[in-house]
Amino acid sequence: MRNVILVCVLAALGYAISSTVISSTASSRPRVEHGDFSRVTEAYESDVVLFTTTTCVYCAKEKAFLDSHGVAFREVRVDLSSDDRDYLLEELDRDSIPVLVARDQLLAGFDESELTRFFDGLRR
Secondary structure (H helix, E strand, O other), X not given: OHHHHHHHXXXXXXXXXXXXXXXXXXXXXXXXXXXXXXXXXXXXXXXXXXXXXXXXXXXXXXXXXXXXXXOOOEEEEOOOOHHHHHHHHHHOOOOEEOEEEXXXXXXXXXXXXXXXXXXXXXXX
């Protein structure tokens, strides 16, 4: 019986170590990047794509900001889909959330003033 329990614990530990963890980004570290992110908006069929998890506080704040400013967006919950998580990790080279993509800009992390600048940049 002890051997069975030990095997189960070791298997669970191995899974936990090998699983990719997506973390939330502190509000003090948002980054805007410029480039061609049209592949993202095309893949998710939306002009604005927000990568989140269900338990991320910063994601909830970013969604509330977008909603309060009337911004239509597609939410992609990377904790509910391994394909979406892999897309975030492999295609966008991001391991933290929230990640917001619109046209030629990507915003990693949450900061309300940075979000305002982000959308001001899209209006140009």
